[in-house]
Amino acid sequence: MDIDGIRKRIDLLDDVLLRIFNERARLALEIGHLKKGLNLPVFDPSREKRIFARMKDENPGPLDSDAIVRLFERVVDESRRLERIMSHADEEEN
Numbered sequence: 001m002d003i004d005g006i007r008k009r010i011d012l013l014d015d016v017l018l019r020i021f022n023e024r025a026r027l028a029l030e031i032g033h034l035k036k037g038l039n040l041p042v043f044d045p046s047r048e049k050r051i052f053a054r055m056k057d058e059n060p061g062p063l064d065s066d067a068i069v070r071l072f073e074r075v076v077d078e079s080r081r082l083e084r085i086m087s088h089a090d091e092e093e094n
């Protein structure tokens with residue numbers, strides 16, 4: 001396949017990633033609301049460790065374990081950020 005053909009396939013995958021990143025973020029926000037109601041902290045390091053360990057175990061490559069962990073750290077970091085923004089916005093409303 002030529003470069004344009006491969007780029008079209010990458011664009012399609014990027015569309016899927018975009019949808020999935022946002023769907024994941026929405027679920028993290030739901031957890032954020034529940035945690036707020038239960039007075040639990042946003043940051044759950046043991047849960048994050050389990051996510052990274054599971055993704056390393058399931059990783060088929062060619063990305064190596066370090067790359068997978070870096071990517072998921074980024075994703076989870078953004079969920080945490082969103083949960084905190086939502087939590088502060090709730091506080092300002094009340």
Ligand SMILES: O=C(O)C(=O)C[C@]1(C(=O)O)C=C[C@@H](O)C=C1
Nearest residue numbers: 028031042043044047076079080
């Ligand atoms: O599972 C949670 O407790 C979440 O808040 C979601 C999430 C995630 O993005 O997966 C985000 C922050 C936590 O530190 C752990 C995991």
